[in-house]
Amino acid sequence: xxxxxxxxxxxxxxxxxxxxxxxxxxxxxxxxxxxxxxxxxxxxxxxxxxxxxxxxxxxxxxxxxxxxxxxxxxxxxxxxxxxxxxxxxxxxxxxxxxxxxxxxxxxxxxxxxxxxxxxxxxxxxxxxxxxxxxxxxxxxxxxxxxxxxxxxxxxxxxxxxxxxxxxxxxxxxxxxxxxxxxxxxxxxxxxxxxxxxxxxxxxxxxxxxxxxxxxxxxxxxxxxxxxxxxxxxxxxxxxxxxxxxxxxxxxxxxxxxxxxxxxxxxxxxxxxxxxxxxxxxxxxxxxxxxxxxxxxxxxxxxxxxxxxxxxxxxxxxxxxxxxxxxxxxxxxxxxxxxxxxxxxxxxxxxxxxxxxxxxxxxxxxxxxxxxxxxxxxxx
Numbered sequence: 001x002x003x004x005x006x007x008x009x010x011x012x013x014x015x016x017x018x019x020x021x022x023x024x025x026x027x028x029x030x031x032x033x034x035x036x037x038x039x040x041x042x043x044x045x046x047x048x049x050x051x052x053x054x055x056x057x058x059x060x061x062x063x064x065x066x067x068x069x070x071x072x073x074x075x076x077x078x079x080x081x082x083x084x085x086x087x088x089x090x091x092x093x094x095x096x097x098x099x100x101x102x103x104x105x106x107x108x109x110x111x112x113x114x115x116x117x118x119x120x121x122x123x124x125x126x127x128x129x130x131x132x133x134x135x136x137x138x139x140x141x142x143x144x145x146x147x148x149x150x151x152x153x154x155x156x157x158x159x160x161x162x163x164x165x166x167x168x169x170x171x172x173x174x175x176x177x178x179x180x181x182x183x184x185x186x187x188x189x190x191x192x193x194x195x196x197x198x199x200x201x202x203x204x205x206x207x208x209x210x211x212x213x214x215x216x217x218x219x220x221x222x223x224x225x226x227x228x229x230x231x232x233x234x235x236x237x238x239x240x241x242x243x244x245x246x247x248x249x250x251x252x253x254x255x256x257x258x259x260x261x262x263x264x265x266x267x268x269x270x271x272x273x274x275x276x277x278x279x280x281x282x283x284x285x286x287x288x289x290x291x292x293x294x295x296x297x298x299x300x301x302x303x304x305x306x307x308x309x310x311x312x313x314x315x316x317x318x319x320x321x322x323x324x325x326x327x328x329x330x331x332x333x334x335x336x337x338x339x340x341x342x343x344x345x346x347x348x349x350x351x352x353x354x355x356x357x358x359x360x361x362x363x364x365x366x367x368x369x370x371x372x373x374x375x376x377x378x379x
Contacts, residue, residue, distance in 0.1 A: 029072070030098055033048070037079035065321070076099060102114075111135050112132060122329060128145075130145060132178045146344065148279070153276055154185070160274070162194040163194065165225060165252070166224075170223055172184050179254075184228075200218050208234060226250070230257075236270070250272070255278060255304065279307075280375060319335035359377045
């Protein structure tokens, strides 16, 4: 399959994979994007795609050149449906389409299996949102991310639960995805190390909406905090059902929960919930207000990952321009040396492809909106 993919690329290239002749003169460089563009998480996937699309439109408007020759960047957006099997099919399709790089995937559970395909094809991949530690620790020199990982996020959440919220009896639920389980595992390790008692550990799926059975089990254990590792389509109904059962425990989640959609799904029961997001609050990002103004004018309110996808696109294009080539073999070493001041903050990569500096911000729902409480910065 690798030989076939490279053969397809070879038939298209002028100066590298993903770089082909344009009927309008100059060359077209294809950049892939993969995210759930349909289904329960579509609002997050579309948000990510629109962030990348905004960046590509801006870059093309500036008449970019690579190696002294004019180019046009083309975004190929694919729907992986937040499904690992679909994600590998999408990854292979993008490889066969001759992309020079990929922005994505959104979920850790899709990003990890897809990353092997990109690695085998030698194609650069930057995820704006996949936080599972494993993604960048497989030994793939093609894998990068522009968001802090779950080793940091889970630790911050655990510290916050015990030391700030004063939780002593904690119940944990995760959705068995690479993201949800990984985040919950790190959270559990942290709270136990701080002396808290994990009174129950329950499991669901990323398709479930009925949590009455597991919440009934949890209620009997009398927790003072419930932690959920998963996404907003589950978190919203979960909080509603907690309150219906009379569970008064605090509710805490990660970035999959810290979305406008969670508040919509949970309704009034969202009030008081806590969650974290890797990165700074939008208004505290170095170029956040400027980005928000131009994004919302074109696409409406930001959901979560748009600024990170926007930065990922600029980082990829910047590496190609600096290398003078859209051939991943030539720009990948330059990409690894990235030093870019993005909307979200400074972007520099360590040897694994992780950010050398990453922030985690804690939020609470107050009067129907997510309000930032405090930010923890990795140095």
